[in-house]
Amino acid sequence: MKPILETDQEFFCDIQAPCFQMLSPEEAELVRASKTQVLFRKGDHLTKQGAFASYALFVINGLAKQYIEGDSTKNFNLRIIKPGEFVGLSAIFTKNTFNYSSVALTDCQVFLVEKEAITSVVKQNGQFGFNMIKRYCEQNTNLFDNLRTVLYKQMNGRIADTLLYVDSLKAENPEIFQLLSRKDMADFAGISTESAVKLLKSFEKDGLIELHEKDIVVVNHKELLEISKKG
Amino acid sequence: MKPILETDQEFFCDIQAPCFQMLSPEEAELVRASKTQVLFRKGDHLTKQGAFASYALFVINGLAKQYIEGDSTKNFNLRIIKPGEFVGLSAIFTKNTFNYSSVALTDCQVFLVEKEAITSVVKQNGQFGFNMIKRYCEQNTNLFDNLRTVLYKQMNGRIADTLLYVDSLKAENPEIFQLLSRKDMADFAGISTESAVKLLKSFEKDGLIELHEKDIVVVNHKELLEISKKG
DNA sequence: GATTAGATCAATAAAAAAGTTGTCGCAGTT
DNA sequence: AACTGCGACAACTTTTTTATTGATCTAATC
Numbered sequence: 053m054k055p056i057l058e059t060d061q062e063f064f065c066d067i068q069a070p071c072f073q074m075l076s077p078e079e080a081e082l083v084r085a086s087k088t089q090v091l092f093r094k095g096d097h098l099t100k101q102g103a104f105a106s107y108a109l110f111v112i113n114g115l116a117k118q119y120i121e122g123d124s125t126k127n128f129n130l131r132i133i134k135p136g137e138f139v140g141l142s143a144i145f146t147k148n149t150f151n152y153s154s155v156a157l158t159d160c161q162v163f164l165v166e167k168e169a170i171t172s173v174v175k176q177n178g179q180f181g182f183n184m185i186k187r188y189c190e191q192n193t194n195l196f197d198n199l200r201t202v203l204y205k206q207m208n209g210r211i212a213d214t215l216l217y218v219d220s221l222k223a224e225n226p227e228i229f230q231l232l233s234r235k236d237m238a239d240f241a242g243i244s245t246e247s248a249v250k251l252l253k254s255f256e257k258d259g260l261i262e263l264h265e266k267d268i269v270v271v272n273h274k275e276l277l278e279i280s281k282k283g
Numbered sequence: 284m285k286p287i288l289e290t291d292q293e294f295f296c297d298i299q300a301p302c303f304q305m306l307s308p309e310e311a312e313l314v315r316a317s318k319t320q321v322l323f324r325k326g327d328h329l330t331k332q333g334a335f336a337s338y339a340l341f342v343i344n345g346l347a348k349q350y351i352e353g354d355s356t357k358n359f360n361l362r363i364i365k366p367g368e369f370v371g372l373s374a375i376f377t378k379n380t381f382n383y384s385s386v387a388l389t390d391c392q393v394f395l396v397e398k399e400a401i402t403s404v405v406k407q408n409g410q411f412g413f414n415m416i417k418r419y420c421e422q423n424t425n426l427f428d429n430l431r432t433v434l435y436k437q438m439n440g441r442i443a444d445t446l447l448y449v450d451s452l453k454a455e456n457p458e459i460f461q462l463l464s465r466k467d468m469a470d471f472a473g474i475s476t477e478s479a480v481k482l483l484k485s486f487e488k489d490g491l492i493e494l495h496e497k498d499i500v501v502v503n504h505k506e507l508l509e510i511s512k513k514g
Numbered sequence: 515g516a517t518t519a520g521a522t523c524a525a526t527a528a529a530a531a532a533g534t535t536g537t538c539g540c541a542g543t544t
Numbered sequence: 545a546a547c548t549g550c551g552a553c554a555a556c557t558t559t560t561t562t563a564t565t566g567a568t569c570t571a572a573t574c
Contacts, residue, residue, distance in 0.1 A: 475521055477522080
């Protein structure tokens with residue numbers, strides 16, 4: 053037992069994340085007091101679409117995917133959630149239910165911060181609020197992109213989008229493709245699993261990508277972009 | 284679209300569960316107003332140990348298991364959650380985090396009722412409160428039993444307990460054993476998976492049970508009880 | 515110091531899930 | 545009416561999980 057070190061560790065944990073750096077000691081204390089830390093195992097839901105939400109989640113480490121649940125067979129993947137990002141913010145300021153689900157792709161150390169703590173810090177600390185707005189804004193942009201993709205592009209463009217998106221995360225998370233099944237890729241592109249399989253093969257044949265088991269290497273980035281644009 | 288039928292259905296749903304029968308129309312309305320309904324798929328977490336809880340869950344249909352999470356490998360199963368039962372009540376009156384996890388063994392239609400609605404109904408309606416107390420009490424009894432088992436019994440007694448418990452649910456849910464892996468059985472008994480496998484085989488050899496794939500038939504109920512008592 | 519209860523490990527078998535491929539059909543377009 | 549884009553189904557293969565078994569290893573008990 054090393055209680056001193058442990059509390060050090062906890063302190064470190066709060067302060068370390070860039071997004072909490074700007075808080076005053078009292079504000080940090082407010083957040084710390086109303087938070088609880090949870091280990092989500094690979095496959096666990098961080099949020100469940102439709103469930104009540106009295107808190108937001110802040111991912112310390114690990115990766116998760118965020119998606120909307122449709123009927124029993126069909127999900128649509130929205131994004132990969134990375135360390136340092138919030139999940140479930142939408143539940144804080146408006147609805148009090150989560151409007152999407154998210155599940156851990158790897159074990160995730162997460163802390164949960166109660167609604168009240170976040171809203172009151174936002175009210176006190178403009179810089180923090182500004183940051184929060186920025187996050188919402190980014191998410192919005194992504195939602196618009198998603199919408200555009202779904203509305204206007206067809207298979208080739210969609211899977212190209214997906215490849216480019218996931219590949220953009222690969223620098224920081226080299227194992228990212230390994231964590232995604234073909235169904236996941238399909239759910240990002242909003243097409244059937246079988247179509248995803250076929251398209252990936254055909255992209256490989258055309259020399260756009262290389263398939264190594266589950267890992268995918270983007271070879272011709274430019275052409276993929278082209279396909280994405282063409283739709 | 285048949286909106287009238289749909290609201291009928293919803294109404295039916297509230298009123299149908301015995302535990303809500305005793306509510307006055309206004310009280311029922313209070314509950315109805317603050318509830319949301321969620322479909323949990325097989326494998327989904329209904330509650331996650333350690334997460335904030337601003338609501339309790341009421342299972343309409345489907346089965347789930349409730350367990351405590353230990354270190355990464357070791358869970359301990361507490362009970363099977365059946366339709367008509369609450370999950371997460373403990374979070375309502377005392378702690379505001381769930382002190383156990385639970386996951387759906389089959390798809391589960393569940394509704395979530397916010398804390399405030401439950402507490403205020405309990406304060407108004409003594410009969411409902413009484414019922415709630417009864418539920419807590421039962422759960423307590425079960426926890427004591429679990430504790431006793433873990434503290435004092437050894438493998439044979441533990442797995443006998445598990446078999447008797449699960450078998451007692453079989454009348455209402457004939458498929459129950461199919462839904463549980465050997466690891467689940469082991470986690471109920473608090474022993475290793477391998478030990479569970481070996482014990483089940485040996486019980487089969489002794490004619491106490493029959494193993495048909497995943498299904499288990501209790502042949503000698505009396506003797507199992509005996510083993511459970513002996514410990 | 516020997517015995518016992520049980521966990522842990524490693525090897526294998528069996529079952530389930532995920533991935534792959536070809537064929538077909540349907541709804542829009544041309 | 546022919547064509548295109550894509551999902552749905554079926555059959556099959558591969559990979560991943562789960563189950564099973566035997567062989568140690570360990571700590572507690574006699």
